[in-house]
Amino acid sequence: MRIIVIVLICCSSLLGFTQNDKVFEQANALYNESKYAEAIDKYESILNSDTHSAELYFNLGNANYKLNNIAPSIYYYEKALLISPNDKEIKSNLSFAQNMTIDAIDKVPQVGFSRLVNNMVNTFNSDAWAKFAIGGVLVFVLLFLMYHFSYSTSKKRIAFVVSIVSLFVACFSVVMAFQKDNLDKKDNPAIVFVQESRVKAEANKTSEEVFRLHEGTKVQVLETYEDWMKIQLSDNSTGWIPSNDIKMLNIF
Incomplete structure (x- = not known):
């Protein structure tokens, strides 16, 4: 059956x-x-x-x-x-x-060490970094066995050096995989779907208006409260927008 x-x-x-x-x-x-x-x-x-x-x-x-x-x-x-x-x-x-959107929002550039790290992390997705880590561990194990059972001094030296390098690659890839996963979890983008939305300082209609957004603008959702969502723009401006005014990208 x-x-x-x-x-x-x-x-x-x-x-x-x-x-x-x-x-x-x-x-x-x-x-x-x-x-x-x-x-x-x-x-x-x-x-x-x-x-x-x-x-x-x-x-x-x-x-x-x-x-x-x-x-x-x-x-x-x-x-x-x-x-x-x-x-x-x-x-x-x-x-x-x-190019058809109205809002022109400057993007705050990343500089220094944080930019270097983020560029490196975003080179691959978390699954790819995990595969590199597994590959590094496998190579380390094989070369360690070669080092242990080899009688040649030169082969032992080469196996030892390469095994250490592969272990470093594995550990580095694990760190990158976790970092990429954390970045992906924080990435919560949405698109404004109404012709014009009034973004408030607080999550209520009577709150002060901080700025307006128009259709097609991309925002990052930071948190949700009832029918409101706290958003952040690429210039780091924040505010509360009605949840019906935007559409989440990560929901399939």
Whole structure:
């Protein structure tokens, strides 16, 4: 009975993938015919089936960009980058979409040692750093065994030196993996989805307005209180924004 259930689940999953492929092709055809709104409906129906891919989000960004939908185009390009962070075409189209935004917010540059560390940490994701750590440990074990069982003095010396280096690489990679994981947990971006949002000094409507944001602006969410979210901009300005005014990027 369990085998039958597993087979049925596999068949239904395969059928779902096949159906989504057909819908994706239909959406692409509509896009090529300049029927962007209809294409968006097709793409979003695939998202509703809990299917996510960089290509899907990229095409959604393109279709919204064609309709001058600033916030959705930026949102979907950013989602595509989360899945495929090194894709140059996504980055290029995102920069075009960001040129349509109103808010010009300066970015506080990182300098000195902190910049060097963050650049190094962000070279790879946490999984890649973990793989480097495992590889370093394996190399260390193999070379340590070679050192122990080798009778040649020169081979022992080489095995010892390289094993120490591989152990250092493993330890360094572990530190980088944990640091990258911590940075990713702190990274909580969102996109402003309303035409204009009034950001308050405190989490209530009667509080003093500190600044205004417009659609398409990217913010970092620091904390949540009831129907409000505390945000931070790239220039380190902070304030409270209604949670309905923004859309989180990390939620799939």
